[in-house]
Amino acid sequence: MNITEEQLEELGHLADQANNLVAASQLPVKPQIHIEGMRGGLLSIRDALQKMYIEISGDDPWKE
Numbered sequence: 447m448n449i450t451e452e453q454l455e456e457l458g459h460l461a462d463q464a465n466n467l468v469a470a471s472q473l474p475v476k477p478q479i480h481i482e483g484m485r486g487g488l489l490s491i492r493d494a495l496q497k498m499y500i501e502i503s504g505d506d507p508w509k510e
Contacts, residue, residue: 447503449502453498453501453502456498
């Protein structure tokens, strides 16, 4: 298993995205806005991590 430069860059982007979600959780907005933002951000991070896992390992444990 080897990881490419592009995959390393994507991991860095995902870490930044997670940090942004943490920072956004401190904003003074209605709870529903936080929930919607967190859900969307987490789904995006999840999808990207699953895609990267499949690319690196060649295995898709989420396939039904």
